[in-house]
Amino acid sequence: MGTVVGISVYPVRGCAGTPLERADVGPAGLAGDRAxxxxxxxxxxxxxxxxxxxxxxxxxxxxxxxxxxxxxxxxxxxxxxxLTGRPEGAAAVHLVSRQALDRAAAGVVPAGCGAEDPRANLVLDLPADDERSWVGRRLRLGSAVLQVTRLPKHCLGVYAEVAEPGTVAVGDEVVPA
Incomplete structure (x- = not known):
């Protein structure tokens, strides 16, 4: 389906992301995210x-x-x-494809979305797929399994919950679970 090409956590809500090569994924999302x-x-x-x-x-x-x-x-x-708990409306993991970022840079942005800062935890390269069609699917990235639950209201990509904790790294394949 694709490959993980970027990983970021946002340790301080509202601040820039911190890029990583590998991250542990627990029930609440990537370790150190929104701490x-x-x-x-x-x-x-x-x-x-x-x-x-x-x-x-x-x-x-x-x-x-x-x-x-x-x-x-x-x-x-x-x-x-x-921070205790998850901010209202937030999901455990936010995934965005490189292709969605390219479409947004070209001015093709889904209604209601802002493309200037997607704040994605995982950026994926999906040459033959579109993550917006994944709602309801389970994906394996590294040793973690994610359940894609919904489209975000105001940003690109998809939101997912953690079905099985594990580790994800840049270069890991994205496959159905």
Whole structure:
């Protein structure tokens, strides 16, 4: 069906992704993904769509260093707080094909989707397939099995839940499970 060509986690919600060559996939998704939220001095959680400056910060995965980097980027003191549970509407894993990214770059974007930052955990090369047709299917990527559950409302690709935890790496094949 295809090949994994990119893996990213987003350790701090709203910030840039951290590219990886390999990731452990647990019941909640990729290890280290969406681990922290940025909180201002008034206790409000800052989100990327409300504070675009977050997207320019690439987290290290170390909360103190990441809080200092976000503070410097935003020009205001912030702290990071651990996220418990999954943000509303989020799935465990977000998959997007290189082909969908190419279509979006050419201006072909599904209605309601934003193509500027797909925030995908897994980027796939699917020369003869379209991930939007996968809803309801199970896929094996490395030793992990994902159940594709739905199309996102505002971004490219598909959302999946973890059927069997495992490890996925760049270069792994995507096959039916």
């Amino acid at each position: 922290f939220a940025v909180v201002d001095p008034a206790g409000r959680v800052l989100r990327g769509r409300d504070v675009p400056g977050l997207a320019g910060v690439t987290p290290t995965g170390h909360p103190d260093l990441d809080a200092a980097a976000v503070t410097a980027a935003l020009g205001q003191a912030v702290r990071l707080e651990p």
